Amino acid sequence: MARIVQKFGGTSVGDLERIRNVAQRVKLCVEAGNQVAVVVSAMAGTTNRLIEWANQIGSMHDAREYDTIVSTGEQISVGLLSIALQNIGVDARSWLGWQIPFKTDDFHSAARIEEINAKEIIYRLNKGQVAVVAGFQGIAPDGRISTLGRGGSDTSAVALAAAIDADRCDIFTDVEGVYTTDPRIMPKARKLDSITFEEMLEMASAGARVLQTRSVAMAMRHSVNLQVLSSFKESPGTLVQNEEKQMEKQKVSGIAYSAEEAKVTVVGLPDKPGIAARIFGALAEIHINVDMIVQSASTDSEKTDITFSLARSDLWDAVKSIKNIKEELDFERLDHDDNIAKVSVIGTAMRTQPGIAKRMFEVLSDKQINMQVISTSEIKISVLIQADYTELAVRSLHDAFGLDRPD
Amino acid sequence: MARIVQKFGGTSVGDLERIRNVAQRVKLCVEAGNQVAVVVSAMAGTTNRLIEWANQIGSMHDAREYDTIVSTGEQISVGLLSIALQNIGVDARSWLGWQIPFKTDDFHSAARIEEINAKEIIYRLNKGQVAVVAGFQGIAPDGRISTLGRGGSDTSAVALAAAIDADRCDIFTDVEGVYTTDPRIMPKARKLDSITFEEMLEMASAGARVLQTRSVAMAMRHSVNLQVLSSFKESPGTLVQNEEKQMEKQKVSGIAYSAEEAKVTVVGLPDKPGIAARIFGALAEIHINVDMIVQSASTDSEKTDITFSLARSDLWDAVKSIKNIKEELDFERLDHDDNIAKVSVIGTAMRTQPGIAKRMFEVLSDKQINMQVISTSEIKISVLIQADYTELAVRSLHDAFGLDRPD
Numbered sequence: 001m002a003r004i005v006q007k008f009g010g011t012s013v014g015d016l017e018r019i020r021n022v023a024q025r026v027k028l029c030v031e032a033g034n035q036v037a038v039v040v041s042a043m044a045g046t047t048n049r050l051i052e053w054a055n056q057i058g059s060m061h062d063a064r065e066y067d068t069i070v071s072t073g074e075q076i077s078v079g080l081l082s083i084a085l086q087n088i089g090v091d092a093r094s095w096l097g098w099q100i101p102f103k104t105d106d107f108h109s110a111a112r113i114e115e116i117n118a119k120e121i122i123y124r125l126n127k128g129q130v131a132v133v134a135g136f137q138g139i140a141p142d143g144r145i146s147t148l149g150r151g152g153s154d155t156s157a158v159a160l161a162a163a164i165d166a167d168r169c170d171i172f173t174d175v176e177g178v179y180t181t182d183p184r185i186m187p188k189a190r191k192l193d194s195i196t197f198e199e200m201l202e203m204a205s206a207g208a209r210v211l212q213t214r215s216v217a218m219a220m221r222h223s224v225n226l227q228v229l230s231s232f233k234e235s236p237g238t239l240v241q242n243e244e245k246q247m248e249k250q251k252v253s254g255i256a257y258s259a260e261e262a263k264v265t266v267v268g269l270p271d272k273p274g275i276a277a278r279i280f281g282a283l284a285e286i287h288i289n290v291d292m293i294v295q296s297a298s299t300d301s302e303k304t305d306i307t308f309s310l311a312r313s314d315l316w317d318a319v320k321s322i323k324n325i326k327e328e329l330d331f332e333r334l335d336h337d338d339n340i341a342k343v344s345v346i347g348t349a350m351r352t353q354p355g356i357a358k359r360m361f362e363v364l365s366d367k368q369i370n371m372q373v374i375s376t377s378e379i380k381i382s383v384l385i386q387a388d389y390t391e392l393a394v395r396s397l398h399d400a401f402g403l404d405r406p407d
Numbered sequence: 408m409a410r411i412v413q414k415f416g417g418t419s420v421g422d423l424e425r426i427r428n429v430a431q432r433v434k435l436c437v438e439a440g441n442q443v444a445v446v447v448s449a450m451a452g453t454t455n456r457l458i459e460w461a462n463q464i465g466s467m468h469d470a471r472e473y474d475t476i477v478s479t480g481e482q483i484s485v486g487l488l489s490i491a492l493q494n495i496g497v498d499a500r501s502w503l504g505w506q507i508p509f510k511t512d513d514f515h516s517a518a519r520i521e522e523i524n525a526k527e528i529i530y531r532l533n534k535g536q537v538a539v540v541a542g543f544q545g546i547a548p549d550g551r552i553s554t555l556g557r558g559g560s561d562t563s564a565v566a567l568a569a570a571i572d573a574d575r576c577d578i579f580t581d582v583e584g585v586y587t588t589d590p591r592i593m594p595k596a597r598k599l600d601s602i603t604f605e606e607m608l609e610m611a612s613a614g615a616r617v618l619q620t621r622s623v624a625m626a627m628r629h630s631v632n633l634q635v636l637s638s639f640k641e642s643p644g645t646l647v648q649n650e651e652k653q654m655e656k657q658k659v660s661g662i663a664y665s666a667e668e669a670k671v672t673v674v675g676l677p678d679k680p681g682i683a684a685r686i687f688g689a690l691a692e693i694h695i696n697v698d699m700i701v702q703s704a705s706t707d708s709e710k711t712d713i714t715f716s717l718a719r720s721d722l723w724d725a726v727k728s729i730k731n732i733k734e735e736l737d738f739e740r741l742d743h744d745d746n747i748a749k750v751s752v753i754g755t756a757m758r759t760q761p762g763i764a765k766r767m768f769e770v771l772s773d774k775q776i777n778m779q780v781i782s783t784s785e786i787k788i789s790v791l792i793q794a795d796y797t798e799l800a801v802r803s804l805h806d807a808f809g810l811d812r813p814d
Contacts, residue, residue, distance in 0.1 A: 016464050050483065057423050057487045058494030065493075068501050069486035072479035076457065079476035080464045086472075087465030094475050098505070099550060143506060 002167040003035040003125065007135065007157035010044035011174050012231035013077050019043075022231065023084035025172075026130060030090055037121065037131040037164060039157040040081055042073025063108035067137075067147045071097070074134035074153070082132045092130040095121065097145065102138035102156070104146045111138060111146035113155065116163035125164065133160060151212035158215045162222035169224050171211060172231035177238035178203065178210055180403035181255040185391045188404040192253060194239040199253045199346050200226075202380040206344040207258030216240065243348060252347030252356060255397045259390045261291070261340040262315040263372065264308055266322065268332025271304040278329060279306060282321050288314045291342070292375040292384065303332075307373060309384055312338050340372070341390040344382040345397060356401075357381050363400045369393055409574040410442040410532065414542065414564035417451035418581050419638035420484050426450075429638065430491035432579075433537060437497055444528065444538040444571060446564040447488055449480025470515035474544075474554045478504070481541035481560075489539045499537040502528065504552065509545035509563070511553045518545060518553035520562065523570035532571065540567060558619035565622045569629035576631050578618065579638035584645035585610065585617055587810035588662040592798045595811040599660060601646040606660045606753050607633075609787040613751035614665030623647065650755060659754030659763060662804045666797045668698070668747040669722040670779065671715055673729065675739025678711040685736060686713060689728050695721045698749070699782040699791065710739075714780055716791055719745050747779070748797040751789040752804060763808075764788050770807045776800055 006026060013019050022040075029036050041047075050070045054061070078094035085092035097104075100121065104111035121131045135153030140146040148155055154171060161169035176191055178200065183189040195203070197220035204213040210228055219226045219240065229237025269275050276295065283290055288310060296305040310318055315338050322334060350356050360381055364371060369392065373384040385393055398404065413433060420426050429447075436443050448454075457477045461468070485501035492499035504511075507528065511518035528538045542560030547553040555562055561578060568576035582590075583598055585607065590596040602610070604627035611620040617635055626633050626647065636644025676682050683702065690697055695717060703712040717725055722745050729741060757763050767788055771778060776799065780791040792800055805811065 016460065019464060053423065053483070053487060054490060057426060058490040060490075060494050062490060062493055062500075065486040065489045065501055068489075068503070069483050072482050075479050075482070076460070076476050079472040080460060082472045082475075083461060083465045083467075083469060086469055087467050093469075094472055096475070096552075145503075 001033045001035065003037075003164060004029060005037045005039060005157050005161040005164070005166045005169040007039040007153060007169065007171045008041065008231055009153065009173055010041040010047070012172050013040055013081065014044040016080070019077070019080050019084050022081060023088055023090070025231070026085060027088055027090050030130060035125040035128075037125065037133060037160055037166070038081065039133045039135045039153060039160060040074065040077045041135050041153040043077055046073040046076070064140075064142070064144050067108050067145045071134070071137040071145045071147055074136050078132045078134045085130060085132070090130055091128060092132050093124070094132045094134070096134050097137035098139040100133070102159070104138035104140055104148070106140045106142060106146070108140060108144075108146050110149040111140060113138060113148070113159045116159060118160070118163040122164055151214065154212045154215035155218060158219045158222070158224050158226070161224045162218070167225065168227055169219065170227045170229060170237075172229060173210060174231065175210060175228075176230040176233060176235060177228050178208070178240070178254070180253070181394055181398050182208070182257070186255075186395050186398050188398065190404055190406070192238045193236075194241060195253055196243045196348050197240060198243065198379055199348055200240045202344065202346045202377065203254055203256045206256035206342065206346065206380065206382060208254070208256045211240070251349055252345050252401050252403070253349075254346050255394050255401075255403065256344045256346060257341060257390055257394050259341045259387050260312045261309050261342050261384065261387070262312040262336065262338040263340045263384060264310070264315070264318060264322070265335040266306045266329070266331050267335060268303050269306060270330055271302060275304075275329065276306060278325065279322060280308075282325055283318055286317055286321055288318050288321075292373050292382065294373050294375075309340065309342065309373065312340075339387045340384050341387040341393075342382055342384055343390065343393045343397065344380055345401070346380045348379050350379050350381075359400060360397060363396050364393060367392055367396050408440045408442065410444075410571060411436060412444045412446060412564050412568040412571070412573045412576040414446040414560060414576065414578045415448065415638055416560065416580055417448040417454070419579050420447055420488065421451040423487070426484070426487050426491050429488060430495055430497070432638070433492060434495055434497050437537060442532040442535075444532065444540060444567055444573070445488065446540045446542045446560060446567060447481065447484045448542050448560040450484055453480040453483070471547075471549070471551050474515050474552045478541070478544040478552045478554055481543050485539045485541045492537060492539070497537055498535060499539050500531070501539045501541070503541050504544035505546040507540070509566070511545035511547055511555070513547045513549060513553070515547060515551075515553050517556040518547060520545060520555070520566045523566055525567070525570040529571055558621065561619045561622035562625060565626045565629070565631050565633070568631045569625070574632065575634055576626065577634045577636060577644075579636060580617060581638065582617060582635075583637040583640060583642060584635050585615070585647070585661070587660070588801050588805050589615070589664070593802050593805050595805065597811055597813070599645045600643075601648060602660055603650045603755050604647060605650065605786055606755055607647045609751065609753045609784065610661055610663045613663035613749065613753065613787065613789060615661070615663045618647070658756055659752050659808050659810070660756075661753050661810065662801050662808075663751045663753060664748060664797055664801050666748045666794050667719045668716050668749050668791065668794070669719040669743065669745040670747045670791060671717070671722070671725060671729070672742040673713045673736070673738050674742060675710045676713060677737055678709060682711075682736065683713060685732065686729060689732055690725055693724055693728055695725050695728075699780050699789065701780050701782075716747060716749065716780060719747075746794045747791050748794040748800075749789055749791055750797065750800045750804070751787050752808070753787045755786050757786050757788075766807060767804060770803050771800060774799055774803050
């Protein structure tokens with residue numbers, strides 16, 4: 001017998017028929033002798049409609065009222081799933097964030113979970129009752145409903161798994177697991193049987209959308225075994241787990257990409273301390289996340305260039321913000337390019353196998369793809385390239401590292 | 408300065424534009440120097456859709472899950488109205504049933520309010536904040552959301568008014584107040600400036616749909632001054648209050664009717680004790696409410712007839728249930744008629760003025776309308792007639808008692 005958390009996203013509970021399917025999957029897991037807690041999102045589309053209403057009714061937002069409104073989406077789906085389970089003979093009850101409680105901080109609409117009191121849920125799991133838990137929501141110190149921000153339901157599931165000491169947390173999605181790369185642009189992409197937390201984190205932040213970065217980080221911190229699998233097919237998914245549980249691996253795990261990037265270069269800055277802090281301080285003030293940053297070695301002793309990448313949607317705000325402090329910064333020119341992609345090779349194998357970076361650069365060079373910026377971590381190499389070459393780069397790298405063949 | 412509860416129903420908050428209008432009305436009341444608590448229903452249509460989902464997902468109902476689902480309707484509207492108020496400069500916050508709390512019994516989906524802890528709301532009202540309270544919902548002893556059943560928002564408003572010791576509870580509806588009779592069938596119907604609780608109770612239970620019987624009874628018990636008024640027009644409505652506040656009245660207050668009645672006669676019952684209890688016990692078991700009951704004087708010493716009226720929608724269940732115990736009851740025949748209306752003349756004036764019943768019977772007789780069953784209370788006379796004569800009866804009585812002329 002194992003204790004399992006199952007998480008179903010908005011598409012999986014998109015209508016009543018799909019909610020019934022979810023109930024059947026939960027029942028199978030219960031009949032296999034497991035204790036089951038289910039975390040559900042709002043029915044697909046619901047949250048967007050609620051957010052739209054909240055935005056339309058008044059431009060000035062009280063985040064506490066916003067949370068009161070948008071949290072109803074999950075409230076409806078836990079009620080419906082509980083009824084569906086009861087109707088096929090499974091003992092189940094719904095739990096809202098405030099009922100458990102899922103205590104969060106008071107950053108309404110982007111709250112962080114601080115503590116979960118799962119005593120009553122564990123008591124009932126031991127008695128065989130399925131807990132149907134509303135994802136995405138909690139209760140803030142002010143006694144009001146809080147929400148965790150987009151993708152928060154994955155985080156709810158992982159946090160619950162940690163709190164009830166679950167053997168596994170299964171994240172059901174509309175894909176069959178984590179792939180070596182995006183199957184939409186590389187038909188030879190292969191579903192991975194397993195991947196480490198670190199690799200998954202890099203994959204998520206490098207553009208693979210299968211899991212929220214935040215939930216992976218939390219799973220890593222609490223050593224929660226994650227599994228990503230399809231809510232529509234009955235096949236094993238991808239296990240995300242600690243590195244020590246992985247067999248020794250011979251190659252990289254995956255190629256991730258993000259085609260929605262932009263690049264800014266501030267040319268001819270005085271080469272003196274505090275300049276970088278001033279630029280990125282100005283961007284942080286308007287909540288722009290900068291990804292890769294490169295400062296060129298000065299060719300003479302007086303001037304330097306700073307290049308950074310960011311989400312394409314933030315480009316114009318960033319450019320405006322830097323132009324506003326042109327006199328203070330005293331730079332010569334501002335270049336920008338909104339047609340940039342980031343391609344990353346990811347794998348813990350890099351720790352032990354030298355030469356992966358060299359191989360990557362050779363492959364791109366062979367295809368005449370120019371690398372504009374390079375950035376590396378212990379288990380990842382990312383490059384910025386012209387967005388037009390994204391598919392070519394991903395396919396060539398996937399082939400070159402033999403990712404279509406099982407380990 | 409007064410402390411006022413304003414209640415807006417589903418039509419009044421039917422879309423974002425109407426919610427903004429409600430916010431303006433609340434603002435006017437605040438600017439007039441009042442402390443204001445607002446009780447709102449779900450946006451029109453929402454509750455029906457949620458109930459439909461809950462019914463469709465599974466025939467077996469867990470009322471606690473049902474309450475979790477349907478209570479989201481009010482949760483959304485309090486959030487939206489609070490944002491709308493904040494956006495026009497009115498300090499406001501939303502309150503869900505469990506946050507106040509509105510403590511109810513554990514009869515989920517038809518709960519009764521047991522206790523309201525309004526301390527925090529009163530504290531904030533005194534500081535000038537508007538309380539936007541979700542109608543229809545509370546929290547049961549099991550710590551889960553409960554709902555009050557249909558029309559529960561009126562009851563929430565009256566209960567809140569009692570708990571915060573409000574000077575008045577304004578019920579905003581899509582009509583302008585309480586009328587002497589239904590203006591749709593009697594164009595000469597006149598809006599009443601005031602009416603007593605007792606009269607309003609009789610009006611409500613006799614078919615006038617402007618207020619739920621339950622909320623009127625609660626207002627009477629706690630001496631809450633009610634006002635019924637239009638949410639779309641700016642004009643005074645009808646005050647519902649204690650009789651001692653009313654000026655002495657010369658005539659009846661109104662003519663109410665219900666055209667959706669049916670009648671059953673059990674013919675030739677043995678005239679012995681316990682027979683009536685057996686019949687109405689069987690109906691109570693299947694939750695059928697019986698309205699008027701008449702037992703005919705026996706013409707011989709052995710047999711008797713029992714006639715009763717009930718909602719037309721319950722007729723076939725009632726007939727089946729009585730037929731099931733035919734042998735035990737030993738009656739001769741079961742007659743039923745599903746084309747029946749109830750017409751009532753209502754007014755505290757009856758207490759002091761004799762002859763109102765006589766006048767009513769004369770009017771109906773003049774119009775050749777046959778009265779099938781008669782029932783009276785201290786301030787009401789009701790008769791059952793063929794439904795086809797409903798409009799004729801209502802109009803003739805309205806004219807005969809001079810209800811189109813102000814007191």
